[in-house]
Amino acid sequence: MPAPEMMHAIRVHAYGNSEKMHYENVLMPKIEADEVLIKVSATAFNPLDHLIRMGVVQETFPHKLPYIPNVEVSGTITEIGKGVKNLKVGEPVFALLNILSNGAAAEYVATKAEYVAVAPKKIKLPEVAAMPVGALTAWQALFDHGQLESGQRVLIAGAAGGVGTLAVQLAKWKGAHVIGTASEASFPMLKEIGIDELIDYNQEMVEERIEDKLDLIFNLSPEGSNEVSNWLHLLREGGTLVSITSPADGKVAKELNVNVVHMNVQQSGEQLAHIAKLVDEGVLKPVIAEKVKLKDLAELHHRAEVGTVRGKVLITVGE
Numbered sequence: 001m002p003a004p005e006m007m008h009a010i011r012v013h014a015y016g017n018s019e020k021m022h023y024e025n026v027l028m029p030k031i032e033a034d035e036v037l038i039k040v041s042a043t044a045f046n047p048l049d050h051l052i053r054m055g056v057v058q059e060t061f062p063h064k065l066p067y068i069p070n071v072e073v074s075g076t077i078t079e080i081g082k083g084v085k086n087l088k089v090g091e092p093v094f095a096l097l098n099i100l101s102n103g104a105a106a107e108y109v110a111t112k113a114e115y116v117a118v119a120p121k122k123i124k125l126p127e128v129a130a131m132p133v134g135a136l137t138a139w140q141a142l143f144d145h146g147q148l149e150s151g152q153r154v155l156i157a158g159a160a161g162g163v164g165t166l167a168v169q170l171a172k173w174k175g176a177h178v179i180g181t182a183s184e185a186s187f188p189m190l191k192e193i194g195i196d197e198l199i200d201y202n203q204e205m206v207e208e209r210i211e212d213k214l215d216l217i218f219n220l221s222p223e224g225s226n227e228v229s230n231w232l233h234l235l236r237e238g239g240t241l242v243s244i245t246s247p248a249d250g251k252v253a254k255e256l257n258v259n260v261v262h263m264n265v266q267q268s269g270e271q272l273a274h275i276a277k278l279v280d281e282g283v284l285k286p287v288i289a290e291k292v293k294l295k296d297l298a299e300l301h302h303r304a305e306v307g308t309v310r311g312k313v314l315i316t317v318g319e
Contacts, residue, residue, distance in 0.1 A: 009106030010297045011066040015055025018301035023294070026068075029102065029110035036087055036113050037079035038095070041318040042126035043070040043104035045297075046133055046162070050304040052099075061099055069297075071097045073104035073111070074119055074129035075318065084113040092119040094276075096132035096267045104129075105297055107317060117272035120279035123286070128279075130162065130286035130312045135275045137265040138167035138218075141242040142174070145261045146216040150175030153212065155234070158220030159195065160186035162312035163244070165287040167218055168195050173283045179214075181206060181221065189287065210234045219243035232256050288314050 005028040014020045031037050049069050051057050074094040077087055087093065095116040097103055102110075119128045142148045154171050158164050159180025171178045172194040179197040180190055187198050199209045201221070213236040219228055222245060229249040232241060233256065240259040241248050247262040278284040289311025292300050303309050 007107040008294070009068050010294060011068055012053050012063075013066040015053065015058060015065075017054070018050075018298045018305060021053065021069075021298040021301060023298070026106070028108050031079055031081050031110045033081040033083035034112055034114070035081045035110050036077050036084060036093075036116060037108055037110050038073060038075040038093060038104075038116075039078050039108055039318065040073055040104050040106060041075040041092075041316075042073075042129035043294075043315045043317060044072040044130045044133070044162070045300055045304070045309070045313040045315060046071065047304065047309075048099075050301045053301060054305075063100065068102040068104075068106050068109075070103035070105040070315070071099050072129050072132045073097060073109055074125050074127075075104075075109075076125075077116075078108070081113070087113055087116060087118075092125050093117060094119045094128045094132055094272060095269065096136055096265070096272070098267065104317075105294060105315065112267075114269050115267040117269045117276055120276040122280045122282065126314065126316055126318070127286055127288060130288050130314050131166070131275065131279075132272060133265060134161075134163040134166040134286070134312070135170075135284070136268060136271055137163045137244060137263075138170050139271050139275065140265060141218050141244070141261075141263060142167060142170055142216070145242045145263055146218065146240050148174055148176055148216055151177075152215035153177045154179070154216040154218065155206070155210065155214050155231070156180045156218045156220065157206065157223070157231075158182070159190055159198075160311070161220060162287070164220050165190070165193060165312075166284065167220075169193050169284050170278075173278065176216075179210070193287070206231060207234065213239070215239050217241040219245060219248075221245060225249065232258055232260070286312065288312050290314070291316055
């Protein structure tokens with residue numbers, strides 16, 4: 001019997017601090033009929049990654065230990081299941097993985113083909129891994145939930161992060177007037193990607209700066225529910241607040257005749273294909289703050305614990 005194929009991966013062996021993460025040899029994944037095997041070029045860090053590893057959200061995201069973290073991936077297909085028709089071996093791809101399955105902090109990852117899209121060609125394949133969470137979250141918030149249209153006014157609270165920077169670009173592509181909250185240090189970068197107005201959250205209150213009513217608020221900020229609910233007064237009647245962090249008060253929303261949505265991002269290879277097209281057209285690009293190697297992922301998690309990680313961090317695997 002031949003020896004089983006092995007790969008390098010980061011695995012979390014117990015909930016707790018970053019010392020529970022180990023770079024080690026593990027069995028390569030096997031694929032089902034509706035899955036593909038991807039040789040990982042890169043993955044990316046998300047704040048939720050270290051909350052899951054710490055065990056803070058294990059009731060919501062229960063993992064069988066040990067597990068391989070990271071839900072974003074770019075890479076090359078090396079094997080396809082017998083039921084997969086729309087993808088080919090050798091294609092460069094990207095995907096948002098199932099958060100409850102083994103992830104992309106490894107040399108190979110298996111995932112359902114429906115989550116996968118062919119990668120854009122305009123940017124390097126590793127950099128594409130910085131896009132799935134941010135681009136899908138922004139797309140679904142702005143267009144699926146927010147129904148954003150040309151000429152409308154949108155506030156993006158927390159515009160400088162991995163999701164926010166992509167939301168700014170998508171909203172501008174749609175023809176919206178985009179206002180964002182960020183620290184002053186992020187203003188030059190946000191101006192470069194086309195934002196219309198900026199609010200320094202360290203110096204200014206959102207409620208004091210917004211004079212004309214908004215059609216949509218997309219909340220990515222760490223503000224609590226009370227503050228987020230205060231922003232509902234800034235919406236026109238029928239407007240919408242979409243939050244991926246603290247939810248707004250539904251009772252207040254009803255009184256004001258506005259809509260509130262508390263969302264989690266969903267996998268969609270179809271939407272990623274649209275996003276890849278926009279990247280190739282020069283509409284959309286990831287904003288990457290730094291790059292680290294896979295073997296140094298535990299150190300990155302330690303930095304997240306003490307609050308020194310800023311912006312989108314790319315984790316290179318195939319380089």
